[in-house]
Amino acid sequence: MKPVLKKHIYNLTPFTLLDFPGKVACVVWFSGCGMRCGYCYNTEIVTGHANYTYEDALKFLQTRKGLLQGVVLCGGEPLFSFDDEMLHFIKEIKEMGFLVKLDTNGVNFKALQRLLDEKVLDFIALDFKAPKNKFQLVTKNKTYSYKLFLNSLKILIKHDTKFEVRTTVHQDLLGLDDIQNMVDVLESLNYRGDYCLQNFVESEKNFQNLTKRHDSFDIKKITSENLNILYRNF
Ligand code: SF4
Numbered sequence: 001m002k003p004v005l006k007k008h009i010y011n012l013t014p015f016t017l018l019d020f021p022g023k024v025a026c027v028v029w030f031s032g033c034g035m036r037c038g039y040c041y042n043t044e045i046v047t048g049h050a051n052y053t054y055e056d057a058l059k060f061l062q063t064r065k066g067l068l069q070g071v072v073l074c075g076g077e078p079l080f081s082f083d084d085e086m087l088h089f090i091k092e093i094k095e096m097g098f099l100v101k102l103d104t105n106g107v108n109f110k111a112l113q114r115l116l117d118e119k120v121l122d123f124i125a126l127d128f129k130a131p132k133n134k135f136q137l138v139t140k141n142k143t144y145s146y147k148l149f150l151n152s153l154k155i156l157i158k159h160d161t162k163f164e165v166r167t168t169v170h171q172d173l174l175g176l177d178d179i180q181n182m183v184d185v186l187e188s189l190n191y192r193g194d195y196c197l198q199n200f201v202e203s204e205k206n207f208q209n210l211t212k213r214h215d216s217f218d219i220k221k222i223t224s225e226n227l228n229i230l231y232r233n234f
Pocket of ligand 1: 033034035036039040041042046075076077105
């Protein structure tokens with residue numbers, strides 16, 4: 001009897017020009033995440049509902065060879081349930097000739113290190129959720145997760161794979177001083193790349209009942225001599 005394959009993937013977005021800088025790509029949405037960020041709008045994905053197996057995704061990708069340049073691994077948190085099976089899946093994607101981008105909250109730094117060692121990632125977007133004193137408030141995750149995230153950041157700073165750091169901003173959760181504090185952390189670790197500040201996406205499905213979009217501060221007051229600060233959707 002054929003074994004029943006486990007489903008890990010919530011959905012596939014067949015085409016995007018927005019999610020992989022400079023590339024025509026598709027998105028693989030992994031289910032599950034250990035965080036519960038107040039502004040998260042992918043609540044159904046995060047709570048673990050999955051519809052597709054790795055086999056399903058690979059069959060789809062076979063039909064996109066030569067049409068797409070890249071595959072974005074997104075979620076949820078793609079590395080939440082990382083194992084050898086997932087590594088094999090990513091290797092198969094690379095063998096088909098696609099570039100791979102990983103969107104991650106950085107908590108599973110060991111999985112990130114393994115993927116870098118295996119040379120299967122071409123670009124990483126690392127979430128910097130909040131400064132240390134607000135990390136638990138924003139993510140509803142364990143206190144030591146900040147330290148795990150920092151491990152990922154330090155690993156990436158030392159590595160030659162391209163990456164960006166990004167923060168989702170909701171003014172109920174982060175103030176200007178918090179964001180400036182995060183800039184200081186990045187600079188003190190000698191990060192010198194892009195720091196993307198992105199406005200939260202309004203949704204009826206956020207984990208937390210947040211106020212609607214408002215402008216209690218001017219995000220463009222954030223300054224840095226060493227980082228390239230990018231603003232998305234402000
Ligand atoms: S926004 Fe937070 S809760 Fe939602 S997928 Fe990302 S890390 Fe998980």
